[in-house]
Amino acid sequence: MTRTTTQTNRRIVLASRPTGAPTADNFRLEEVAIPALEEGQLLLRGQWLSLDPYMRGRMSDAPSYAPPVEIGGVMTGGVVSRVEASRHPEFKEGDLVMAYTGWQEYAVSDGTGVNKLPAGFAHPSHALGVLGMPGYTAYAGLIDIGQPRPGETVVVAAATGAVGSLVGQIAKLRGCHVVGIAGGAQKCEAAVKELGFDACIDHRAADFPEQLKAACPRGIDVYFENVGGA
Numbered sequence: 001m002t003r004t005t006t007q008t009n010r011r012i013v014l015a016s017r018p019t020g021a022p023t024a025d026n027f028r029l030e031e032v033a034i035p036a037l038e039e040g041q042l043l044l045r046g047q048w049l050s051l052d053p054y055m056r057g058r059m060s061d062a063p064s065y066a067p068p069v070e071i072g073g074v075m076t077g078g079v080v081s082r083v084e085a086s087r088h089p090e091f092k093e094g095d096l097v098m099a100y101t102g103w104q105e106y107a108v109s110d111g112t113g114v115n116k117l118p119a120g121f122a123h124p125s126h127a128l129g130v131l132g133m134p135g136y137t138a139y140a141g142l143i144d145i146g147q148p149r150p151g152e153t154v155v156v157a158a159a160t161g162a163v164g165s166l167v168g169q170i171a172k173l174r175g176c177h178v179v180g181i182a183g184g185a186q187k188c189e190a191a192v193k194e195l196g197f198d199a200c201i202d203h204r205a206a207d208f209p210e211q212l213k214a215a216c217p218r219g220i221d222v223y224f225e226n227v228g229g230a
């Protein structure tokens, strides 16, 4: 029998598998007692949760590179948490960690897959962004696979998204001509003015092909695909 505490955890579980875009009906909010820690366990309290496109894949039981979230299971997600209590030798109260503990306020862990953030890490949420999975994806995809050279043209879709915004900025640091593709004038303006892209084109524009051609006078050397659409 699991011993519990008087503290309550609120968590969001997958209630049913969505067809098309998910709705609130596909989820259920549960309140459950937090189990008492056993030797070797730690209690995590979520501080920042990242919402990412891969989560839609986990809501489906279609064949994938990763298993689906079970019906009734806590929705998955990367979370930066504070260690609230520890009976684990490698973690102490107050440590900040990153782990895939999902859409819930608290999680009990045995330390597997829990990565401690360095002490004094100025912006802990960056462990979910530029210094986390989206940053690794942008860096490895662009530098290891795309391998752009200075002066080459890099085009990136979802240009203001978590991955695309970093792809474009890294490409600029590498001396490339960078053209983003994004949905809407506001995003395109941000890509150029805030992120430093050379140009950004709205994929909803009627003359999108002509604009893309004009922005890439020497053609496209690397295309970083982010959306899987036309």
Ligand SMILES: NC(=O)c1ccc[n+]([C@@H]2O[C@H](COP(=O)([O-])OP(=O)(O)OC[C@H]3O[C@@H](n4cnc5c(N)ncnc54)[C@H](OP(=O)(O)O)[C@@H]3O)[C@@H](O)[C@H]2O)c1
Pocket: 052, 053, 054, 133, 134, 137, 158, 159, 160, 161, 162, 163, 164, 181, 182, 183, 184, 187, 203, 226, 227, 229, 230
């Ligand atoms: N393999 C890995 O390890 C890994 C890791 C991280 C991310 N990823 C993948 O990388 C991609 C980007 O991730 P992210 O976290 O940067 O995403 P994000 O920030 O959520 O960006 C998603 C953007 O894609 C665009 N978009 C969505 N549906 C579209 C459609 N049907 N047609 C055209 N554009 C559409 C939208 O931007 P606009 O409105 O500007 O078009 C949307 O804001 C995703 O495919 C994600 O699954 C893979």
